[in-house]
Amino acid sequence: MKIGIDYTAAIRQGAGVGRHTRSLVATMLEQEPLDTDFVLFYAAGGLNQSQQTHLYSLERHRPANVKYVRLPFSEPELTRLWQRLKIPLPLEWLAWMDNPFPFPAPLSGLDVFHFPDFALPPHRKGKGLVTIHDLSFMVVPECAEAGLRRYLTAAVPHAVKRANRVIVVSENIKHELVERLGTPPEKIKVVYNGVGPQFRPFNETERFELEEVRQRHKLPKHFALFVSTIEPRKNLTRLVEAWAEVKQTPAGRDRKLVLAGRRGWLYEPIFRRISDLKLTEEITWLDFVPDVDLPALYNLAELFLFPSLYEGFGIPPLEALACGTPVVTADNTALREVFEGAAVLCQATNTVSITEAILTTLTSLDGDRHLVTELRAAGLNRAKQFTWERAAGETLALYREMAGLKFQ
Template identity: 65%
Template sequence: MKRIGIDFTAAIRQAAGVGRHTRSLVTTLLENEPHGLEFVLFYAGGKLTNQQENYIRSLEIKYRPVVSFARLPFSEPFLTRVWQRARVPLPLEWVVRFENPFPFPNQLGKLDIVHFPDFVMAPHRSGKDIVTVHDLSFIVVPECADDKLRRYLTEAVPRATRQAERIIVVSESIKRELVERLKLPPDKIKVIYNGVSPKFHSLTDTQALEEVRSKLGLPPRFALFVGTIEPRKNLVRLVEAWRNIINTPEGKGRKLVLAGRRGWKYEPIFRRITELKMQNEIVWLDFVSDKDLPALYNLADLFVFPSLYEGFGIPPLEALACGTPVLVSDNSALSEVFEGAAVMCNPLQVDSIAQGIRQILTSLDGDHKLIDELRIKGLERAAQYTWEKAAADTLELYQSLN
């Protein structure tokens, strides 16, 4: 029996991003009931919400005896300071609390493989290690990262990739960046694309859709962005592009909906909305639950994602899977994943973003030729990226490390 340890901290504590990736991947791994493998999901301690505790308990009950949990006695910030900043070589096996009253006994035991899905690794004594790198935004677009976080990742990620037995990346674009910028050997890096959950699909229940519209306070017609409200998402230019749209025939009666939590340096985005007097033209929803996201995508006229840089781009893929036409930037991994299935724009030019939006809306209000083509190609493209394939490729990598 091969024992696989996976750092599950992000899955428990991060709603989006790496958290969603880790939840989707691990759940699919467990659903496939891999023969001859046992999974130990370890996570940083600290206070958990009732929802987080129930999530852990539900997985343990559903997938027993294939999975067990190991709760570390220290919080994630403390462990980051010890392992990454101070670089104290305290092995994971020594840190694990061997007996814990809640929620489960958490014996880590001897591991054959240790997988770290969130950029960095912890010291450990047993098992070959794998680290997943989702992007190099802290190097490629350093102006879009908090200085403290950027300095930390610039040191910790190269160190982890040098030490790891194998590296997983989520696109060929990131693999090239690791080879070119960090001088890593290509054969050490395996590309395993993200997937899209089957719950993201075209919905036909009008009543259920309208209930979500009412619940979220959505306008009758709108363009949609989903993601963290932060500089890397290029939302100031999107707001400026939308200003160019609202007085056109295509934009009349439509709003721009921004769905996502406020991130680092979110203030300039909301300040620009105020400066342009567009408070009535833009709706901010904050974070939208996974339960309501499929309906949100289905209700949108189009999905806009003019990001300055992405390692993959899960939200636009989810939109494609729902049959919603998509506009994305022609850069980074976005061009790799979406070219030919979405309208592309230059994210540095407001006019290019506005032109892409108008192109989609003109077809939507007119002959539908482009819209129909985008929907067909979008659904075909989304079908190529599944968590089942990601899990199968990950299992193959696990099995190859003897």
């Protein structure tokens, strides 16, 4: 079996689809025998030093059954070619243009093309598989940047229609595809995201590592944590307003809020609201935190807050659960599906509800701890249900099905 995977997001995106693709592919390579070949292709150009180093390391240490293929155009150029100009130049030809030797052509003879990042580029042979992570651009269009919304509004229906099969990361997304795009349910396969083994409760012997991360990021002793991109969909304005109320109580007086994530679309009003509420000394922004520091960051936090307006799955709160950190998240979309019974749920559009959920958890932390003890146990058990090993196994089984092979 020969599988081609679009690895562009894995190289270029630190979080989100990038982390999903890196984790999934790495685990599949550990599970699949060497008689299955993987071709990981990616768009050219625009890599920063860290991304170039990552790619060099991958190519240097690649297994014998893995090949990396660079396409001759950058990601924006490919988007313009396929989406705007609608020139159906197939991937096989593009790959051959930049890699004419040796024969056969780099992307020839593939049984399955897997595109993990919403779009399905043209290809001549091989079955097409696309992963749809969410439909936020349709469900909450006001929370999507206009250019991205236009792109996804055109690309996703086209991809879902043309693909032989579609992977989604939750039952909620499957329901939305059926209801909004009329996708046949039998065409859709739900493969939940996972959480890596590095996300776990640290023990006392790892206290030095925790303190090292605390010092490096200048973290307070007691804090609640948010991890994700700073953008409207994450509902941070209401979270900040709720935190202002929490600070007026005994439970919040000596605690701070830490926001970890790069600045996204329309981040300015969020920081402006922090300033208006005079919370600049009470809320710390860390920018993007490298993957290697995240397990310690979750372990250091007393509470993880994620009142997002819409999620296709919700990897950060799952990582927090796996580290034994109590989670407050929203009672909506896939967040309800994944976290109900293992986290404190709140109404994302109601600041009072967010405030009460935070205070309920903090009060338990400071009191009899009965609630947080239950949350910790339930959270650890819930996180065990979502592993990259499971996701990789289900994806590989789908590859075999699409390639016409029976599971051995």
